[in-house]
Amino acid sequence: MTLLVAALLCLIGGGILSLHPRLGARVAVPGCVIAAVLGVIPATQVLSGGGVLSLRAEWAVPGGSFYLHCDALSAFFLIPILVVSALGALYGAEYMRHSVNRAHWFFYSLLVAGMAGVVLAWNAIFFLVAWETMALASFFLVVTDDDQAPVREAGWVYLVATHFGTACLMILFALAGGGSGPLDFDPMIATGAGASTWTLGLVFLLAVVGFGTKAGIVPFHVWLPEAHPAAPSHVSAVMSGVMIKTGIYGIVRVLTSCGVPPLWWGWVLIGLGLLSGVGGVLFALAQQDLKRMLAYSSVENIGIILLGLGLGAVGWTFGEDRVCFLGFAGALFHILNHALFKSLLFLGAGAIAHATGTRNMDAFGGLFKRMRHTGGTFLAGSMAIAGLPPFNGFIGEFLLFLGGLIAVMSAQPALCGAGASVIAGLALISGLAVAGFTRAFGSAFLGEPRSECVEHAHDPGWRMLLPMWILVYFCLLIGTSVGPLAAYNSPAWSAAWPGKTPEIAFAVASCLSCVSLWAGAFVVLCLLLAGFRLLLLRGRSVRQAVTWDCGYAAPAARMQYTASSFAQPLTDMFRTVLHTKVSGGAIADVFPGLSQSSSVTADAVRAGFYQPLFSGVLRGVIAVRRLQHGNLHLYVLYIALTLLFLLFMELG
Amino acid sequence: MNEVADLMVVLMAMTNLILLGTARLTLGVRLVGAQGALAGAYMFAANAEHPTVHVLALSALIIVAKGLVFPKVLLRTLEKAEARHEMEPYVPYSASILLGMVMLASSVWVSSRLPIAGLTIPPSAVPISIWTMFTGLFLVVARRAALTQVFGYLVLENGIYVFGAAIAGEMPFLVEMGALLDVFVAVFVMGVAVFHISREFEHMDTDRLSVLRD
Numbered sequence: 044m045t046l047l048v049a050a051l052l053c054l055i056g057g058g059i060l061s062l063h064p065r066l067g068a069r070v071a072v073p074g075c076v077i078a079a080v081l082g083v084i085p086a087t088q089v090l091s092g093g094g095v096l097s098l099r100a101e102w103a104v105p106g107g108s109f110y111l112h113c114d115a116l117s118a119f120f121l122i123p124i125l126v127v128s129a130l131g132a133l134y135g136a137e138y139m140r141h142s143v144n145r146a147h148w149f150f151y152s153l154l155v156a157g158m159a160g161v162v163l164a165w166n167a168i169f170f171l172v173a174w175e176t177m178a179l180a181s182f183f184l185v186v187t188d189d190d191q192a193p194v195r196e197a198g199w200v201y202l203v204a205t206h207f208g209t210a211c212l213m214i215l216f217a218l219a220g221g222g223s224g225p226l227d228f229d230p231m232i233a234t235g236a237g238a239s240t241w242t243l244g245l246v247f248l249l250a251v252v253g254f255g256t257k258a259g260i261v262p263f264h265v266w267l268p269e270a271h272p273a274a275p276s277h278v279s280a281v282m283s284g285v286m287i288k289t290g291i292y293g294i295v296r297v298l299t300s301c302g303v304p305p306l307w308w309g310w311v312l313i314g315l316g317l318l319s320g321v322g323g324v325l326f327a328l329a330q331q332d333l334k335r336m337l338a339y340s341s342v343e344n345i346g347i348i349l350l351g352l353g354l355g356a357v358g359w360t361f362g363e364d365r366v367c368f369l370g371f372a373g374a375l376f377h378i379l380n381h382a383l384f385k386s387l388l389f390l391g392a393g394a395i396a397h398a399t400g401t402r403n404m405d406a407f408g409g410l411f412k413r414m415r416h417t418g419g420t421f422l423a424g425s426m427a428i429a430g431l432p433p434f435n436g437f438i439g440e441f442l443l444f445l446g447g448l449i450a451v452m453s454a455q456p457a458l459c460g461a462g463a464s465v466i467a468g469l470a471l472i473s474g475l476a477v478a479g480f481t482r483a484f485g486s487a488f489l490g491e492p493r494s495e496c497v498e499h500a501h502d503p504g505w506r507m508l509l510p511m512w513i514l515v516y517f518c519l520l521i522g523t524s525v526g527p528l529a530a531y532n533s534p535a536w537s538a539a540w541p542g543k544t545p546e547i548a549f550a551v552a553s554c555l556s557c558v559s560l561w562a563g564a565f566v567v568l569c570l571l572l573a574g575f576r577l578l579l580l581r582g583r584s585v586r587q588a589v590t591w592d593c594g595y596a597a598p599a600a601r602m603q604y605t606a607s608s609f610a611q612p613l614t615d616m617f618r619t620v621l622h623t624k625v626s627g628g629a630i631a632d633v634f635p636g637l638s639q640s641s642s643v644t645a646d647a648v649r650a651g652f653y654q655p656l657f658s659g660v661l662r663g664v665i666a667v668r669r670l671q672h673g674n675l676h677l678y679v680l681y682i683a684l685t686l687l688f689l690l691f692m693e694l695g
Numbered sequence: 696m697n698e699v700a701d702l703m704v705v706l707m708a709m710t711n712l713i714l715l716g717t718a719r720l721t722l723g724v725r726l727v728g729a730q731g732a733l734a735g736a737y738m739f740a741a742n743a744e745h746p747t748v749h750v751l752a753l754s755a756l757i758i759v760a761k762g763l764v765f766p767k768v769l770l771r772t773l774e775k776a777e778a779r780h781e782m783e784p785y786v787p788y789s790a791s792i793l794l795g796m797v798m799l800a801s802s803v804w805v806s807s808r809l810p811i812a813g814l815t816i817p818p819s820a821v822p823i824s825i826w827t828m829f830t831g832l833f834l835v836v837a838r839r840a841a842l843t844q845v846f847g848y849l850v851l852e853n854g855i856y857v858f859g860a861a862i863a864g865e866m867p868f869l870v871e872m873g874a875l876l877d878v879f880v881a882v883f884v885m886g887v888a889v890f891h892i893s894r895e896f897e898h899m900d901t902d903r904l905s906v907l908r909d
Contacts, residue, residue, distance in 0.1 A: 675844075676785065680836045694808040 044096045047113060047163065050082035050125070051156055058152025064145060071148035072132045075155055079129035082159065086118035086125075097165065099227075104168055106226040112165030116299070119375060120162040120292045123382035124285045126517075128155040130510035131284075134390050135277035137506040138397065144187050147275075154180035154281065161289045167216035167226035174212065174289075178205040178257075181286060184278040185270045197266075197273035204256055204266035211253030212293075218246055232300045243301050247308055250297040251315070258290025260349065261319040262648040264342045268326070271338035272402065276393020279334060283341045284386030288378050291348055295374075304356045306457060312353030313464055320346025320472040322620070322647075328479045328610045329621050329644035333392045333402045336483060337385065340428065343472060344381045348374045350465050351443050354450065357461040363453060366462070368547045369446030377439030380521065384427035384436060387514040391421040394507060395487060398500035404486050404606035406496055411488035413500045418488045420511040425480035427518045430473050433562030435521035441558060442551070443469055478613060486606035491589055493600050523566060525559045607642060614644070622647060700740040701817040703733050707857065708799075708823045711830045714850065715791040718780050720842055724769045727849050730827075731761020734853045737820070738860050753871055757856075760875060765849065765882050772886040773842065786837040795830060802826040811862050820861035827854030841889040845882065852878050 057074020061067050085096060100109040113121070132151065139147055157180055160173030182205070186198035220226040238246075256263040267287070271279045294312075298304060323343030330336035351374025358366030394417045395410065396402050411418040427434035443465060450462025492498060502508065589598060614621055621644050628640025670681075710730040717723060735757030742750045786794065802825035809821065831851025835844050856874070 676836050676839075679832065683832045683836060690805065694805060 044085070044098045044111065044113070046081045046085045047096065047111065048098065050078040051159060051163075053078040053081060054152045054156040054159070058149045058156070061148035061152065062146065067145070068132075068136045068139065068148050071152050072136045074152055075132035076129045078155070078159075079125040082125045083122055085113065086121045089113055089118040090115055090122075099165075102166075102169070106220070107168030107172075108166045108225045108227060110166040110169060110225075110227055111163045112228070113163055116292070116295065117162045119379070120285075120288060121159060123288070123379055124155070124158045124162065127284045127382055127386045127514075128158070128281050130513055131277040131281045131386065131390070134280075134393070134507050134510045135275065137504055138275060138277055138393060142187070142275075146183065147187060150180040150183040151278070151281075154184060154278075154286070158286055158289055162292055165228045167220055167228070167231070170228075171209070171212065171216070175209060177286065177289065178209065181205075181270075181274075181278070181282055184282075185274045187275050187278070188273070194273040197269035201266040201270040204263065208253045208256030208263070208290075211249045211256070215246055215249040215253055215297075218242060218249070228300075238301075240305070244305070244307075247297060247301065247304075248311075250294055251311065254290040254293035254297075255315070256290070258287050258294070259319070259342050259345050260290075260315050261322045261342060261346070262652065264319065264323070264345075265646055265649045265653055267342055268330075268335050268338045268646060271341070271389075272332055272334040276334070276389055276396065279337075279393070280386035280389035283338065283389055284382045287341060287345065288382060291345070291352075291374075291378060294352065298352065298356060304360055306357065306360050309353045309355075309357035309360060309461060312349050312356055313461055313468075314353075316346045316349030316351075316353055317464065317468040318346070319343065319349060320468055321475075322346075324472050324475040324479060325614075325617050325620055326644065326646065328475065328482065329614045329623055331404050331607060331642075333395065333404050333483065333487070334389065335402075336404070336479070337388055337392060340388075340476070340479065341381075341385055343476065344377065344385065344428070347440065347443070347469065347472060348377050348381070350374075350468060351377060351439070351446075354443065354446050354461055354465045357458055358446070358450065361453075361455050361458050363450070363455075363458060365547055366446050366450045366453070366458065369442050369449065369551065370465075372551065373439050373442030373446060376442060377436075380427065380435040380439050380518070383514055383517050383521070384424045384434070387420060387424040387511055387518065388428065390507070390511050390514070391417055391424060394503045394511070395421075395500075397503060399496045401494075401496050404483065406494040407487040407606075408490045408493040408497060408600060408603060409488075410492075410497060410500055413497070414488075414502045416502045416508045416512070420508075420515050421488065422484055423515045423518060425484045427522070429477040429480045431477070432558070433519065433522045433565045435518045435525075437522060437562075438525050438555065438558065440469060440473060442555075445551075445554070475613070478610070482606055482609045486604070486609060490603045491600040493603065493605065519566070523559050523563045525555045525562075620647060622650075697817050699743070700737055701819060703737040703740055704817065704819050704823045704857070707733050707737075707827060707853070711827055711850070712792065712795060714834065714846065715795040715830060716788045718784075718788065720773055720780065720840070721770065723843065723846050724766050724773065727769075727846050728762050728766035730850065730853050731765065732758045732763075734856050734860075735761060737857055741817075741820075741860060756875065760879060761849070761853070764879075768882060768886045769842065769845065772889055776842075776889065784838045784843075786833075791833070791837060794833065795826075798829040798833065799826045802829055820857060824854045824858035824861060827851075827857065830854070841885075841892055845885045845889065848881065848885070849878070 053074050057071045057078075061069075061071035061074075063070075089096060096111075096113040098109075098111045102108045132155075135151065154177055157173050157175075157177030161170065161177055164170035164173050182198055182202050185201055186194055188194045189198070216226060219231045251260070252263065256266075259267040267283075271283055274282060298308070320343050323339050323341070323346055327336045327339035327343060330339060351370050353370070355367050355370025355374065358364070358368075358370055392402070394414070395407070398414060398417075399407065399410075423434065427436040430436040430440045447462040447466040447469070450458045451466065453459055453462070595602070614623055623642050623644045625640065625642040628638060630638070707730055710726045710733070714723060714726050714730075717726075735754045738757065739746070739750060739754035784791070799822070803822045805825055806822040811821070828851055831847045831849070831854055834847030834850060836847075838844060838847065852874075
């Protein structure tokens with residue numbers, strides 16, 4: 044526990060010191076790295092069966108106490124939070140070198156400390172303070188470039204969304220806390236299992252809405268595609284990679300604290316998972332902005348995680364331990380994996396945006412020839428997120444498919460249905476994700492440059508590349524040596540259901556060892572083929588030519604498929620959901636002249652639900668605002684009438 | 696001396712009526728001044744049987760301030776602003792007088808319902824003072840020119856003053872002086888403000904100042 048407290052102090056101290064104009068990143072970045080080293084040691088001990096660490100100190104705030112508590116679940120979330128944040132800080136030190144924003148590193152350190160606080164807090168008030176620290180620090184990071192109007196707009200959307208979530212959480216804790224005394228989590232969990240069905244149901248729904256807003260569950264996801272593109276890339280990496288996972292942490296925590304869940308909980312999670320997964324990946328396909336596309340992809344991955352949690356919950360309800368274990372293990376694996384590859388992809392996107400000055404995928408092309416390292420890491424990240432072996436993304440989805448298959452084979456119709464929907468949904472999501480990331484990688488890195496902004500692009504310095512390669516290494520490590528890691532992962536799960544899981548965990552671990560063996564073999568095969576290619580090419584002259592020079596007399600870069608045209612068959616197929624608006628581009632003459640076409644896909648939930656809602660509220664408010672017209676006479680008349688009314692009422 | 700106090704009150708009521716019905720600003724200034732002087736004189740008349748130094752000093756101060764100084768200040772503002780008439784009030788003058796009658800009736804009703812009915816010297820002081828307050832409020836609401844609003848404010852103040860003097864007889868000296876000082880400062884500020892408004896915007900209609908809200 045001393046180490047954990049030291050890590051937290053390291054973060055806060057580094058943040059405060061970084062406010063000094065001469066120190067800045069020079070103290071905050073080492074602070075983040077040291078905190079990661081200090082924090083990962085005890086977290087690993089807890090995960091490998093080291094029991095529970097806790098520390099409680101009194102706090103004068105009513106209902107509050109400084110109660111830090113690190114069990115396996117906290118430790119499981121703590122490790123990616125600290126590691127990814129440290130790597131993001133290393134990257135950001137170079138990325139933000141020319142920034143004049145002095146408070147950036149203060150808020151960055153505060154964000155990391157807030158996230159760590161959220162997963163370690165064991166008291167409702169302390170939790171909310173950490174939660175709000177995290178939300179506000181990330182808000183200030185999102186609006187780093189506040190001189191641009193879209194960034195301010197994004198910050199505003201994020202601020203509203205995050206406080207909506209916090210409001211739900213406050214009600215949740217008020218409900219769960221019930222009586223007087225400090226709002227520690229121990230008594231809440233102790234009474235949780237015995238509470239009435241209605242209370243528990245309400246607590247669950249509030250958790251899904253409140254934590255789901257942070258996690259980016261459809262239909263509460265609207266802030267993600269706004270905030271992620273607006274923030275600097277290492278901040279997007281941390282926010283998308285680990286911050287939204289704190290929402291999932293909350294849902295898992297509530298789910299595991301309420302005893303055996305009713306069936307509808309599982310169905311709610313599966314339903315929201317399908318909605319988020321399919322919706323996220325479809326909207327990702329329709330985006331032109333690289334970081335916005337990655338943000339929608341985060342929504343999709345949150346959907347996959349929810350599918351796993353839902354499957355686990357349904358399995359738990361029916362006492363089907365294998366489905367339960369596989370569902371939860373798959374979800375937890377995917378949380379870890381997504382933290383790694385999504386931050387990797389955001390760092391890559393940052394490098395591209397840095398080099399080209401734009402995020403528009405239709406403007407890229409041929410970047411691989413100019414940015415070898417970025418291209419390589421981005422390819423690894425894309426393969427991982429598309430769930431292709433030998434990378435880590437495959438593992439989580441593999442476990443979910445396995446759990447779904449076992450569920451389908453059971454005799455219970457409800458369990459069978461849950462398994463079938465998870466399998467069907469996951470298959471659709473994975474397929475579309477492969478298309479989406481083929482599109483992202485292909486349009487950016489392959490082919491020829493589509494605009495001049497690519498011409499002078501080059502790899503960033505090693506300080507930015509090193510964190511990316513470290514993340515690739517982690518992705519590959521998990522993908523190829525998952526067997527031992529499965530044993531490492533299982534305590535996080537079995538902490539909630541002691542004594543039930545060892546044999547299942549063992550079976551799954553042996554199954555995964557087989558997967559990792561094949562993945563390792565695949566890597567070795569690739570290396571062999573690469574070596575064979577080198578051998579073949581040795582001593583021969585190698586000529587460079589344009590890509591796709593097949594038979595055209597005068598090939599031009601404009602003949603290539605763009606990112607938008609690559610996705611067009613799919614976006615057309617789902618146009619009832621996407622409502623992509625295309626303008627221009629129609630061909631009228633036999634010999635058409637210059638023409639232009641543009642397409643834009645607005646968020647369906649935002650355009651279809653939130654905007655009508657908020658503009659309705661605004662109309663109502665404007666009607667009231669007519670009273671505030673600036674006419675002094677009428678103001679006096681209001682006062683006079685009110686006074687007269689009161690006088691006559693009193694006398695009459 | 697009740698008859699004298701009664702006379703003062705009746706005269707105040709008449710100034711109210713004329714104020715409601717006139718468009719001439721100079722006449723308005725004079726009437727407001729006269730009403731202030733009447734209020735001061737009422738104070739003296741109501742306590743004439745056993746006059747104290749306190750009452751004497753206060754009445755004299757009020758007569759000087761409200762009856763002489765304020766009209767002087769406002770007339771000077773009026774001269775500088777070169778305005779003579781109120782243009783297009785929200786409520787026309789004839790309708791204002793009719794509404795004034797309604798207000799008089801309701802103030803009589805209000806004063807009959809008040810728990811202090813019949814205790815005052817003279818009995819007409821309470822309804823008339825309430826009517827004066829209503830008239831002041833009405834002038835503020837129903838007239839456009841900034842100067843007429845100053846009239847409204849002063850009339851309202853007169854009503855409050857007479858009402859207080861009628862029920863409580865003597866108020867602590869400090870309270871009276873404080874209220875008088877407030878009015879004094881307000882009149883100066885408003886005089887200056889009206890002058891500046893008319894210089895900047897070439898009019899002195901407050902309804903056209905609504906752009907300055909928020």
